[in-house]
Amino acid sequence: MFLAIFLLIIGLVLLVKGADWLVENASALAKKYNVSDLVIGLTIVAFGTSAPELVVNIIASLQKNQDIILGNVIGSNNFNLFIILGITGLISPIIVQKSTVWKEIPFSFFAALLLFILANHLFDFNGGNLGRVDGIILFIMFLSFLYFIFKQMKNEAPIESTITENSIDKKISLIVVFLILGLSSLILGGKLVVDNAVIIATNLGINEKLIGLTIVAAGTSLPELATSVVAALKKNNDIAMGNIIGSNIFNIFLILSISSIINPIGYNTAFNTDLVILMIGTIFVFIAMFTSGKRILDRWEAMVLLVSYVAYMVYLVAKEM
Numbered sequence: 001m002f003l004a005i006f007l008l009i010i011g012l013v014l015l016v017k018g019a020d021w022l023v024e025n026a027s028a029l030a031k032k033y034n035v036s037d038l039v040i041g042l043t044i045v046a047f048g049t050s051a052p053e054l055v056v057n058i059i060a061s062l063q064k065n066q067d068i069i070l071g072n073v074i075g076s077n078n079f080n081l082f083i084i085l086g087i088t089g090l091i092s093p094i095i096v097q098k099s100t101v102w103k104e105i106p107f108s109f110f111a112a113l114l115l116f117i118l119a120n121h122l123f124d125f126n127g128g129n130l131g132r133v134d135g136i137i138l139f140i141m142f143l144s145f146l147y148f149i150f151k152q153m154k155n156e157a158p159i160e161s162t163i164t165e166n167s168i169d170k171k172i173s174l175i176v177v178f179l180i181l182g183l184s185s186l187i188l189g190g191k192l193v194v195d196n197a198v199i200i201a202t203n204l205g206i207n208e209k210l211i212g213l214t215i216v217a218a219g220t221s222l223p224e225l226a227t228s229v230v231a232a233l234k235k236n237n238d239i240a241m242g243n244i245i246g247s248n249i250f251n252i253f254l255i256l257s258i259s260s261i262i263n264p265i266g267y268n269t270a271f272n273t274d275l276v277i278l279m280i281g282t283i284f285v286f287i288a289m290f291t292s293g294k295r296i297l298d299r300w301e302a303m304v305l306l307v308s309y310v311a312y313m314v315y316l317v318a319k320e321m
Contacts, residue, residue, distance in 0.1 A: 008192065022186065054255050068216060130260045
């Protein structure tokens with residue numbers, strides 16, 4: 001137990017440091033290649049911070065730990081939306097771009113809604129499973145999201161740069177090195193946190209579904225937490241928001257698609273409540289963009305997200321005890 005706690009702490013340190021390297025160098029990469037921070041946040045950073053969920057879900061899918069698979073993704077998305085966005089908004093009110101309000105946030109809501117429809121067999125392709133056909137549908141949606149991001153990159157105005165070609169060539173190598181180090185630290189740190197959190201939870205007699213929704217979900221979401229907090233402290237709103245929204249889209253469309261293609265997933269309808277909460281939370285964030293007329297997530301709205309999640313977790317844990 002003491003070794004598990006020690007390794008858990010090591011994992012947390014790796015997550016925080018990896019997130020710092022990732023945000024700093026992803027932002028530098030964006031400026032050097034005339035790509036906005038929002039696009040980098042929605043793609044490179046979102047994929048990097050979703051890597052722990054991907055690793056955990058591939059392992060869980062191969063071992064057919066179905067409640068871990070679903071609990072990890074749905075729980076992580078709720079943790080991202082309510083806890084990470086809540087903490088980030090408390091640190092500094094988040095100014096959100098118009099494209100995020102009208103495109104990325106609705107896309108995130110659509111991802112949760114589509115998962116709800118497929119998982120509850122409203123189109124019964126797999127006789128009670130979230131199966132390979134469903135996985136292919138989700139993966140097609142993921143490719144559609146990447147196409148949307150590609151089009152957004154083409155339509156953006158170029159970012160002016162005063163950096164010379166020689167200095168770019170010299171610094172790109174360092175940026176790539178630290179990006180790789182950041183992503184590696186995130187993956188290793190996330191793996192250490194999850195593995196040892198599960199060991200601790202199992203010793204305490206917590207069931208698999210609750211482990212998936214809480215400890216595994218929170219553990220694999222720590223990269224998003226560290227990345228968004230660092231971005232908020234550096235006043236980089238686009239990385240902070242793009243990371244959260246992008247990760248939620250990646251988790252459903254990419255990670256669940258791969259998991260269900262590897263092995264059909266038996267869906268536990270108890271997750272419907274968590275999916276509905278995810279959709280309600282996404283709608284709340286969308287509405288929050290209009291309360292002040294400035295596309296800002298204010299501190300009081302961030303507090304509502306935090307309090308709502310804590311209240312639900314207390315209810316969930318009390319119900320399972």
